[in-house]
Amino acid sequence: SYVVESLTDEIEKKAFEYIGRIDDMGGMLVAIEKGYVQKHIQDAAYEYQRSVETKDAIVVGVNKFQVEEDRGEMNLLTVDSSVGERQIAKLKELRESRDNIAVKNTLDDIEKAAGDDSQNLMPHIMNAVRNYATEGEICGVLRNVFGEYTENIVL
Incomplete structure (x- = not known):
């Protein structure tokens, strides 16, 4: 229809x-570094929240047509602490049973490849995974090479 078009x-x-x-x-990277994108996201979120609170925007169940019995206590998921303990034990067992020299070599390969812009990291990461390198170990190597992203605070 004409209206939709x-x-x-x-x-x-x-x-x-x-x-x-x-x-x-200068492109998206510059816009992100200057805080332009974050500012627009923050402004849009603020305006939307304000419109919900003033009921200019209706959200069923939030600011209109609320059901009283839904306001009761929430059933939150509780996880037994033994789950974490079992995971830690499995991780320890993995580190003891894998070929740690192969893991070290594959992590070194990731580090070298990460320092070379012409390299595709995925084959190196997959090789590390096949040798039972953990996600934390792989991410640690990448953090050492690339650093950690810290968002600029936009007020």
């Missing part, structure tokens, strides 16, 4: 304008 065209126009502003800044 018109609304779609308007959304497309606004999207291309937004992408154009990001391109004018």
Whole structure:
């Protein structure tokens, strides 16, 4: 229908304008580093929450048509501490039974490949997984090479 097509065209126009502003800044990475994207997300979230609280936006079950019996106590999932203890024991057993020299070699391969922009990391990561390297060990190597992302706080 004409109405749907018109609304779609308007959304497309606004999207291309937004992408154009990001391109004018130097691309998405620059926009993220400047806090531009985060600011827009924060502003949109604030406006939406405000519209829900003022009932300009209706959310069934939140600010309209609420059912009283739904307001009772929530049944929260509780996990027995023995689950964690069993996982720690399994991890210890894995580290004792695997070929730790092979694991070290595959982690070293990941580190070398991560330092080379022309390398695809996935085959190296898959090789490490096949040798029973843990997710934490693999991520630790990648953190050593690339560092950790810290988001700029935008006020």
